[in-house]
Amino acid sequence: MRPKRRPYVHDDFIRIRDLLVETHRAFHPPVNWGIERWNYARYFVAPMLGSWGDEGQSVEDSLAAIRLWEEMNGVWETEDGEIAGVVCIEHPDVNHPGYGEIFVQRHPEHIYLLEDMLAYGEERFANPRTGRVHIWVCGGDVSLLKAVRMRGFVKEESKSHAGQELELSEIPRPELPPGFEILTMADECDVDKRREIFGRAFDHPEPKEWPSRFAYEELMRxxxxxxxxxxxxxxxxxxxxxxxxxxxxDHNKIGHMEPVGTHPEYRNLGLGRAIVYEALRRMRALGATTTPMEGGHEPFYEAIGFKTVRTWTRWEKDV
Ligand SMILES: CC(C)(COP(=O)(O)OP(=O)(O)OC[C@H]1O[C@@H](n2cnc3c(N)ncnc32)[C@H](O)[C@@H]1OP(=O)(O)O)[C@@H](O)C(=O)NCCC(=O)NCCS
Structure with a gap:
């Protein structure tokens, strides 16, 4: 029997995380999210957006955004209770430019669900301000290309980004200018300074536009x-x-980085390169053989050794 859609429930988080890991090698190019994006969407983007820009940065607003993220996701399940596909959003905030984007996480045996999954996204995720939905399609993703065409999506020629990769062999030792040191949250767990560097690195000088303390603590969970x-x-x-x-x-020996950033007052000193080299050395020590970067700052990653291996283009539909 055809898998049926049901609402996302709390316990799906780990089951979907495992699906992403277990099916990763079935797709070339890698069309599903990696674990970084799945963890990040639920545990950071949702709680951060929930209270973003508010002086009070209320925990209740962050919890409401997590609930909205959970409520919007759709899960397809087989008769035997196996997850056959997932449709999710990344930015559960109607004012965010990414609201209206549909993300599909597929099981290789249930690719025929793509059109049903798109139909669900079109119905549930349309941006009320534009009346549109969008989906990012990777070059070479033949089945999704066919499905978006069938459902009347149109390619947005101006909206594309590279997917880059680096094979992890010899990684140079990070070199820091005098007066800087590399630490981790296991060495020094100052959540307030950590959320400040997140906000500053993404060019937000205002504290109300930094992740709230709750959002950062949620990320750490x-x-x-x-x-x-x-x-x-x-x-x-x-x-x-x-x-x-x-x-x-660990299952796929892939090290993801999300996010990477340098405070504007400390840019062009080699700190971005140094922290990425440190991350690459650490992930290689854990066993990683490769690191992908989908939609990062392309010229920066190119300057430090990443190669462009694929292109993502956005498609849109008026619904
Ligand atoms: C991208 C970013 C991390 C670079 O940090 P940085 O500390 O200034 O980078 P570095 O000084 O280590 O630069 C390393 C190399 O990248 C190059 N580079 C850095 N920013 C660049 C840019 N905007 N355009 C082109 N090249 C760039 C540098 O010229 C340097 O190359 P070189 O050694 O050949 O001269 C920083 O600009 C940033 O935080 N931006 C906002 C957040 C972001 O986009 N993060 C990445 C996506 S998650």
């Missing part, structure tokens, strides 16, 4: 978060100057 994989560079005056989190997928 993500199943694949490890404090020793949450790296930062500290200046000798105590300021955190750059940051990077590693998410290690």
């Amino acid at each position: 993500a199943p694949d978060y490890e404090p020793e994989n949450d790296i930062f560079i500290k200046a000798d005056d105590g300021t955190y100057a750059a940051c990077c989190i590693i998410w290690y997928d």
Whole structure:
């Protein structure tokens, strides 16, 4: 019998995380999310957006955004209770530019569900301000290309980004300018400084636009978060100057980085390169053989050795 859609329930988080890991090698190009994006969406993006920009940064608003993320997701399940597909969002905030984007996580045996999954996304995720939905399609993803065409999506020629990769062989030792040191959240767990460097690195000077304390603590509760994989560079005056989190997928020997950033006042000093080299050395020590970067800052990653291996393009539909 055809798998049926049901609402997402709390316990699905780990089951879907495992599905992403177990089916990763079945797809070339890798069309499903990696563990970093799955962990990050639920444990960081949702709680962060829930209270983003508010002076009070209420925990209740963050919890409401997590609930909204959970409520919007759709799960397809087989008669035997196996997950056959998932449709999810990344930005559960109607004011975010990414609201209206549909993400499909597939099981290789149930690719025929793609059109049903798109239909669900079109019905549930349309941006009320534009009346549109969007989906990112990777070049070479023949089945999704066919499905979006069948459902009347149109390619947005101006919306594309590269997927980059680096094979992990010899990684240079990170070199820091004098007065900086590399630490992790296992060495020094100052959540307030850590959320400040996150906000500053993404060009938000205003504290109300930094992740709330609750959002950062929620990120630290993500199943694949490890404090020793949450790296930062500290200046000798105590300021955190750059940051990077590693998410290690042991099953596939893949090290993901999400996010990477340098405080605007400390850019072009080699700190971004240094923290990425540190992350690459750490992930290689864990067993990683490769690191993908889907939609990062392409010129930066290219400058430090990543190669462009695929292109993602956005498609849209008026619904
Ligand atoms: C991208 C970013 C991390 C770079 O940090 P940084 O500390 O200034 O980088 P570095 O000084 O180590 O630069 C390393 C190399 O990248 C190059 N580079 C850095 N930023 C660049 C840019 N915007 N365009 C082109 N090249 C860039 C540098 O020229 C340098 O190359 P070189 O050694 O050949 O001269 C920083 O600009 C940033 O935090 N941006 C906002 C957040 C972001 O986009 N993060 C990445 C996606 S998750």
